[in-house]
Structure formats: C-alpha cells, structure tokens
Amino acid sequence: MPDFDRKHALISIADVDYAWLRDILVALHGGAPSNWAILCVCFKDDPVSLPPLDHYRKLFTSEGAGTMNMVEFFRDMSHGQIDVGASKVFGWYRLDRPRSDYVGNVYPQPDGKLNRNGLLDAGKAAATAAKVDLSKFDGVVVSGYGGTDLCGWLGGMAALCDANSLQPSLLGQEMGHGYGLDHARLNGSTADYQDPWDVMSTAAWPDRQAPNTDYVSIGPGLNAACMRSRGWLDETRVWSGPYAGFDSVITLRPLHHRQLSGYLAAEVGPYLVELRVRDRWDAAIPRAAVLVHRFSDNHSYLMPASSGSEDLGEGEQFESGSADHVFRPHVLVKVLDIDEGGRTARVRIGWRPQQFPPNYEIVGHLIGAVAIDGGGGIIVNGKFIPVPPRGPEYQLLSALSNALSSDITASVSAGTSYKRDLLRQVVKSALQMQAELAEVTHSPPRRDTPQRRNREH
Template sequence: MNPVAPAAPMHESIADTVLCDAERCAGMEPGRSVSAAALYRTGKHGRGTNTQLPIPQNLQLADIDADGFSDFVQFSSNKLFVSKTDFNKTGILHLYANRPIKRVLLGDFSGGGSDQTCTITDDNALACYGVSPDRRELWWWFTQGSFLGDNEDAIVADFDNDGRDDVLVYPRGGGAYRMYSIKGSYFFNPTPSFNAGNLGTAASGLQLRAGDFNGDGRDDLMIINGYRQVIYYVSVWDGTYHTFWWAFSSASGFVGVDDQVTVARIDDNASDDFVLRNKVTGSTRFHRMDYNGGYPPAITYPGLGQISAAGNSQIFWGYMHGSLSEPGAYWRDDAMVYEQGWNGFARADARWDGSQLTYWWTYNQYAPNNHTGWASFSAKPWLLLKCKFSDIATTPQTDQFYRDLMYSALVPYWREVSYGSWDLSGSTVKDGWYTMSITNAAWSQSTVSRWDRVGYCMNAYGGSTAGYVNVIGLVNGEGDAGNHGGRVLATPNSSNSTFLAHETGHTFGWWDHSFDDTTRKNSDWSAPGEYFDYWDIMSAMAVYGFSHPQGVLAGPEMNAPYRTKQSFIPAHRQTRLVPATSYQTWRSNIAALNRPEANGPLMVRIGNDDANYYTIEYRMPSGWDQGIPRATVLVHRVTNGISVLITANGGPERLVGSTSSYPLGGRTFSVTVNAFAGAGYTADVSVTY
C-alpha cells in the first residue's frame, strides 16, 4: 500500500496478502524491511511493557519508529499517539483502533530491531502493528484473541534468548505462570518448552521486573515479595525447558515500603542493574544484582549526577542520548523522572563529564497529555441499499465495489476526521439490488421529493432500518442526488467517497456548507462564496480531492471550526487568544489538523465572541488531505456557526514568510507564518492581536 494513502480499515490487510483462519488474521511481518533498524546500537537492550509499572497518563517508553531512541507511547480510548522524547515532543504517528483499548503491549516481538505495538481492545481482540517504511504510520501485522485476562499482569522481555521478546503472564491474585511467544511470522502461542521451574506458582501481590542481570543476553526475573525481599531468578535452557532457576533472595525489608523498583543499565557494562527510588522523598539508590550476604551492593559510581531528587515522583528509563563518542554511551540508560506535582518529566541523560560517568540534566517538560479530553467512542452505523428502477436493469458496479465504498472509504474517513471517535464499522451494505416500483422518469419528476426518492428504495428493500444513523440509497440511474432529512441519495456518477462523506456529514449535523469570502457562486441556486473552501469536505464537490485506491474521488478532511461542532478537537488542543487593551504577540507551533500526535494546538481561535471569531489551522498533504496542493496555514472567520475561508490579503494559502491582517472588533490582528517543520507535522506561527 502506498504509505501516503488513507489507511485501510483495521480488519483488512495493508499488505498484499492476508492469511486468515477462523479466529486470526495476519498481514505483513514488520521490522525486517525497515532499514532504519540498522541505526540501533549493538548494546541497546530494549525494555518491553510491564503492566505493573505504568507511567502516569497512560504513557510508556519504546522505540516505535526504529531510529534507536525511546519514544513516548500514549493511549486514550481507541486512540494511540507516538511522539519523540525530545523537548518538543516531536510527533511521529497515531493509530485509531477498532475498539477502545484496554492494554498496550510493546516489545520487539518480530526480532527486527525495533518495537512493535499490540493493542488489546474491549472486545478482547489483540492486534499487533509495526512501523511503516517511512516511519509515519503503524501498519497492521496480525489480529488474534487476547491471551491476557483483565485480572492478569504481563511482563515483556526476551526470556528464551531467541532475539524476540516474549510475554510472561500471571494472575494478580496468584496462580500459574504462562508464557507466549511468536515463533513464526505471526501470532502469539504458548512458548514451546516453557516451564516455570523454580518460579513455582505466583503468589498474590508480587512485583516482577525483567532484566539481563548476568549479561548473558537473555532476560532474567527479579521478584519483590510481601516481605520486601529481592528474589533473583536466572532464565536458562536446562536441556529440556526454557525455565527459571532461583539464584538468591535478599534480606527481608531490603526494598522500602515506598520504594519504586525499576531496571536500568547504570554502569558501563552489559548487565542490567536495579534502582530503588522512594516515591515520597525522591531518594534514589542504584544496586547491582549480586547476593552480597543478602544485601545487593550499592553502585556508588556513577552517582546520581543531575537526576531530579524531587519528591512525589517516579523514575523511568529509556535510551535518548544517541550514539555519542564518549565512555558510557554504548550501554547506559537515561533517566526520566516523572514529577507528579506538575505532571512533567525531568530528563537526565547518561553522560561523561570529561573525567567520570554521570547524569546531566537535559530538560524539564510537561508530559504528553493526549490521554484525555477526546470525544467519546461512538458507534455510527449506516444502512446502504442498492436499488434498480423498474425500467433499468443494469448494475453500475459489483457488490464488492459498494462494500469497499463503505468499509475502505467512509468508515476510515470518519474515523480519521473524528480522531478515532466515530465508528462506522457496524454499517451494513446489502448485497444485490432491490427493484423499485417506479421508472427513472417518474422518480425524477419534481413532485417527488428527495426524501421519497430514497423512500422508494427503502420500500423495495422492505426490511428494518432500526439501529442505524440513517439510510444511503444508491440507485442505478442518473438524476437527483443529495440529502433530505438525513437520508442520503446517490447515483452511479456520485458514488464516490467525497460525495458520500459530504452528504453523511449533513446527517451527522453539519447542515451548513462551508464558504469563502468572495461573491462568486458555484451554482445559480447557491449563495455567494458557498462551496469554495477547497480544503473542507462541506464544500464538496468543489474541493481538493484525490483518487482513492478504489478508483473513486476521496477527501479532503474537515476544517477546524467545523470539527469543533462535534467536540472532535479537545479543549486542551485549542488555543484561545482574546484581544486586550494593548496588542500582544503569541508565537507557537500549530499541529497539522490530521496529525494529532504533533505537539501544539490543533486550532487557534482569535476572539471572545462565539458568534464572531477567527480560527487558524495547519494543513498538510497526507492521508485524506493528500489531494491538497501543498502544506499551508488557513484562516477562517466563523459567524453564527458558519465557516468562511479568508482569501483576502494574499490568501487563501498562508505560506512561509507571509503576514496577513484581519479586522475584528474595531481593530486588526495579524498572522505571520514563520516556518513549516521538517519533522513533527507543525507550523511555526505568530499572531499579533
């Protein structure tokens, strides 16, 4: 699939071949074709998911884009966002799952050198994805039933030394350990020849951590029990089983009551160490996994350096400092202290100060906050009927064409426009054609309303329409097409994604079209400026579209002010600028409207009057917007809820280097476009207001 084409529905493969049985489907194996994986340092030792050790705000750290650096992974309902761990939280990609997500498992399950993403949704489906070759999308890998219960925890690591991460599962309340692995190209199955060995049966309340504590290349386990002991189990192949052998137990009380236990490479070697941080006081201790008479020895070199000592905090570890030519850069992990008082990270990188190993403070920055505020996940199913006139026997397209029109076009289109919140996948497309009791000529008479024209198709169908948003009636002859009362009518020539997205948009509540500020008219019956926002679906068919892989017109997306009508853009992703007595200047990055993983507001609003204000948005030619000519900033004026694209003063495209002025409330404000980012999907914009 062309990586810039709109994503296929998640139940369909992005690869050329789909392998399915009764319960599982698979697409393309990820990772191995991603050349960027070669950037990995040999000493990199990734850490997969530990469901006992979540970062607040639904965050995890993993290398999703195969560049060798840890990324932020965050989810909310069915939405998953990935951004870099740099100061700007540069956006990488997003994913909208079919259903709300319960768990996310991250690890190098393919052995390709980067981490894959597996979501467990509320229907207990486990779907796994790998990064696309351009590292801007997650491509579906396979789907199967989940093996992880809601009352169970999981820890991801390479326990059997095959270069692929495994998943060790155990009940929180106690019970048997189970392990799952991918040994072929697809699907988790019970790990061959696994035996819990000295682990025995899990007791209630255990804490598990994974790490290669002896440097042999396979991950071991440490367990903290109710006596606050560290119990070390070495993972081995005993000639018959992949199993765990008990190595030692520390003295009771070695782990403090308020201690958070994490695993990291502290000193400059191939063995993992463990870290005890008091979550209340911020006191942090490094330890080596040695018995030492029941008291694993402290690591005093390197010291804490500039790692944050703030109280009410937790510490997490990743690899962010890059391939530096200095001692320690090859092995050591970097610290991310999450300070809960302000929901931000204090990052400190493992560095060499010229004479010794240490940690240097890198930044303090708010944590990504896409974990909340989005519109709720809602089912929006449609009923699509195909009907013949009594005097026309031909069928314009195959049944598969119309199934694709729904499931490969309308379903993913509204999923993207709504930022994953609206789910049309429960729609029904009736195969076959129903014959109406009316000729094309009689149906076309002005005395027959559009409502009744769809009604003839519904009557020919004769079945129930309950439970659907409404009906799309497709007929096999030309004539009227559009929307009346929420019913959508389409003909062979209007059976495309753009037209149907526009008309279903009316039913969803956007009864107003979009406009520009000119006096030109699209048709004799249209108002001045109506249908001339080429970047907005509610101006269809006068829009910038593209040829969908199905061969029909598709796109564009919806503009920012109209998205806010259905609360698609959360309040925390909008910036409101209210003019005061004196002029002031605001400068920031604006996220591309179809890239919510980007750092910055998705919409900037100027003005405090809900009946009269301006908006600023950034559009990029990708996904459902791939038909627009170029990246551009757009300015709209919203009057009584109607969106008007501003073309005056050099518009409508506001490109880099432009400054435009606009009247508002007896004064003017100006918008300057400073730059478009080369990575991260943002525009640098200044507003003087």
C-alpha cells in the same frame, strides 16, 4: 433579563471547557458509533444483472479498513468521535417504478412521479419490506443503480448517491450534510462551494480531490471551524490564550494528524487557525499552508491573507482590524515557517479584544411579555429583536441571559459546573432552532448526468 457585567461574562464563556459541547453534539447524532444503512436500489427497467455489493461494503463499512474509505474519513474528520464502521449495506432492491418516474429536485412531488424525498422514502420502504429494521441505524444512504442523483438532507442523517458518486470526496460532503454541515464559503461572499481546501466545497474544485485507486478520488479534509461546529474538534488540542489578549508564537501540527503530539489548531478571537499538508485527504492541495476560518450562520468562511492569497504560506499573514485602533478588536496571524516534512508550522498569533471607553454599557430592554414566555422582543442598543412565545428562541435567550449573568464565587468547581449546565441549555436551544431549518441540499456543481441535465435545462 438580569443585568450582567459584560467583561466578566465574556471571560467566563471563553474559559469554559468545550468537552461537554462535543459530548452533546455527538450524542444528538447517535454518538460514537454513528451507523448508516446503505440501501442499494434500482428501477424496474434497470438491467436484470446488477453488480455485487462487495465494493459498497468496502467503501462504507469496516470491511474496507485501511483503504481511505468512509470509516476512515469520519474518524479523521471527527478526531475519533465518529465511528461508522458498523454501517451495513443492503440490497439490491428493485423499485416498482420505471426510471422515467424520477424527477429529482422538483417540489412539490408531481403526481405519479418520484422526487428526492420520494426516492428516499421508496428506498426505505423497500428495505423495510425486506425486514430491515432501520430504527437500528442513525442514518440512511439510498444508492441508485447507474447515474441517478447526489444530495444530502441538512441535519437529516440521509443522503442519495449513485454509481457515479461512490467517492469519499463526494460522499464526505453529502453524508456530512446529514450531521448538519453546510457548504463552505469564502469571507465576503454568501456563495457556496468557495473553499477549495474543504470537503464541503468538493466537486466545485476537482483539482483538490486526490486520485485513489479504490474510490476514484478522496479529500480534501474538513476545516477546524466545521469540526468544532459538530463538536468533533478535540478541544484539548486547540491552543487558546487569555481572553484579555496575547501575542504569542506557537507550533501547529496538521489538523487531521491527531497521532502527532502538539496543537492541531489555535483559537485567535473569533477565528480558528490550522495547518494542512499534502498527504492523505489533503494530498492534492497545492502546497503546505496555514488556513484561517470563522464560523457563522452554519457556514465556515475562509479568511484570505492580507496579500489576497486564500491560504497562508511562509511570511504571509492574516489581519483583522488595525493595531492602531485601540478600542477595536485586532487579530494577527503570521506564518513564520512551515516544515512540511516535519509536519510543523511556527505561527505568530495576536489577539486584542474590543475595548470600550469609560462609562460604555450594553443595554437590553424587554418588550411585551417575554419575561413570562408570552412573546414580544428585546431591544439591544436600539435594535428591536422579536422573540416568539414558547419557542426555542425564548429558551435560547433565557439560557444565554442566565449564562452571561452567572457569578458563582463560592468555589471554582461549583462555578464551572453551573456554567456548563447553563451553556448546555444554550446549545440545546440553538440546535433545536437549527434542526427546524433542515433542508435538502442541491447537487454539487460539475457533476453532470443525463437525468440532471433533463431536470435543470
């Protein structure tokens, strides 16, 4: 691994334009539009007379324009990057299996039964037999008649739902899993469903779901950290100061109101700061508030205020580190005032990066044949990190090393282009590693059906 100047490398990464990252992530998920096939299925012993599909088309496609449906949800949560309006609804397809054959979240699949993978495959097979070309769609939702199941495949662009879950509050999470989003958490815990202000925790917090006459419940929205992780956050609307540090007062607009001018989020060290107000997707939150999140291990983490409150109202602040420890990072986010009617919040934000004493250096030593893609490991500050041969971990390490060590001074434009190319390699390798870990999510809490009770008790 080449040697590199730590300070120069960190500043270089912080100054990179994120537009290319959004383009890569959106492209990997089918781009915009990102269309889903909604396959409505029933078991062979379900009623002969089944409901019309008008409601499904209203919920999932552009036929429901202006009703806070899934098209509007993904449009708002992606800052316009994702358009699912051309999704199509198919069915009903009657499966040649009785409802008693469905066992839900049971793996491996018992002989003669259907688990979640089996039901997904059966729905796809039924649609294919009916001459539906699923290759024209980026994702598939199999929607069962009555109470069946609810889940999503992490990064797999697939979901199950039923008559009890035809709600943007629930579908936003399960279809969101398809794009790679995982459950939202609270800082200091690895438990899921711990962020009441985020759709990736819905069902655990029914009081944060706003009633809706068309779809039972909608919201809440998606936080800025989750949006950035998918390349959906409009980085041109994110305030960011110099990496060397700052202490500034800025004005924020509500995160999902991109029609308003101004900043929709702010970057303060490893955190993103956002304003949420009580309307549209967030109509059921208890008050207009500023939220702070970080992102790690494919989860967003909500950062509580110094007072212990999980959201920040006027006069409240979030602080990480101490201003008195001059060699350690320090973050301050203080809410000066919130004008909910005017859709603004004034926030003081401060950032001081870690400072290293003189003569401090980060030292990395390669072990084994990593340098020639033969496997081995790297020691960073005394800690051994294994690197398997020829895998995405090697590619990631190599690309990251090149990105950190790049020092292009011939021209600004050439240097920026070169760094973008290197960081594209980093992102692609990281996404490859993430895709290999895709899994089926469990059903959200507080959503109980007879089938689920039978499986879990």
